[in-house]
Amino acid sequence: MALNNTYDACEPYDPYDVYDARPVQQETAVGAGAMLLLLVLLGTAIGMGTAGWLTGLAFAFASWAVLSRALHRSRLPSFGPANRVTLGRAALVGGVTALVADSFRSAPPVSLLVGLTAVALILDGVDGRVARRTGTSTPLGARFDMEVDAFLILVLSVYVAMDLGPWVLLIGGMRYVFVAAARVWPWLTAPLPPSTARKTVAALQGVLLLLAGAHLLPRLANAGVVAVALGLLVWSFGRDVRWLWRRSRVPAAPAGRVSDLTGQYT
DSSP, rough: OOOOOOOOOOOOOOTTTTOOHHHHHHHHHHHHHHHHHHHHHHHHHHTTTTHHHHHHHHHHHHHHHHHHHHHHHHHHHHOOOHHHHHHHHHHHHHHHHHHHTTTTSSSOHHHHHHHHHHHHHHHHHHHHHHHHHHHHHHHHHHHHHHHHHHHHHHHHHHHHHHOGGGGGGGHHHHHHHHHHHHHHGGGSOOOOOOOOHHHHHHHHHHHHHHHTTTTOHHHHHHHHHHHHEEEHHHHHHHHHHHHHHHHSSOOOTTOOOOBBBSSSSS
């Protein structure tokens, strides 16, 4: 996860302002505890090996540390119901991560992996809706949700790649390559306009990777499903990069004039 650069301070930072971070930090601790409990249940049920345990514990600790730091820096007064849903999804993703790591030793029960992943994907549509209905949408919450989604896609691509080949890793790695590229080309960090197509493609990645990972179809059909997912993702990223590049070529508006991204000034 990479939440440290997300700041949700609605007011300028005041070093003399007393901020009590304990309420939100307690919720992150509960989330970490839920992840550990899930690991114990999985370990007991399937006899998880060392790789699964270590990976699951590393995910739980890293999630707790990064989220705690981001929450402290954002100075949120409360954790919020939507973030609780996302934290629950993160716990499920931690379980999936442990199972995938353990699969290098022995194949985990497919039904268990599919079940955890399916619930995590279903809940992906819940946290945003809860945030909007409760009026608790925040940049940090949106970033938290996005990072959990991205990591789940990465883990699923690793799992499917063990059967179909390393080319599947392009799906999970593309977003992280984009983030790395943005450090070299800052114009990639500009905000993108809302897009239903982008959201649809992102949602399909998890569904199609899960379908391939469930081994319900012949291997060739699974390869086709994943190829469709990769093609859609390349198209979506390519379209966004092209839009960002064109935006970066628009001359800066003189003082007192506003550019509308088409080169016209008002």
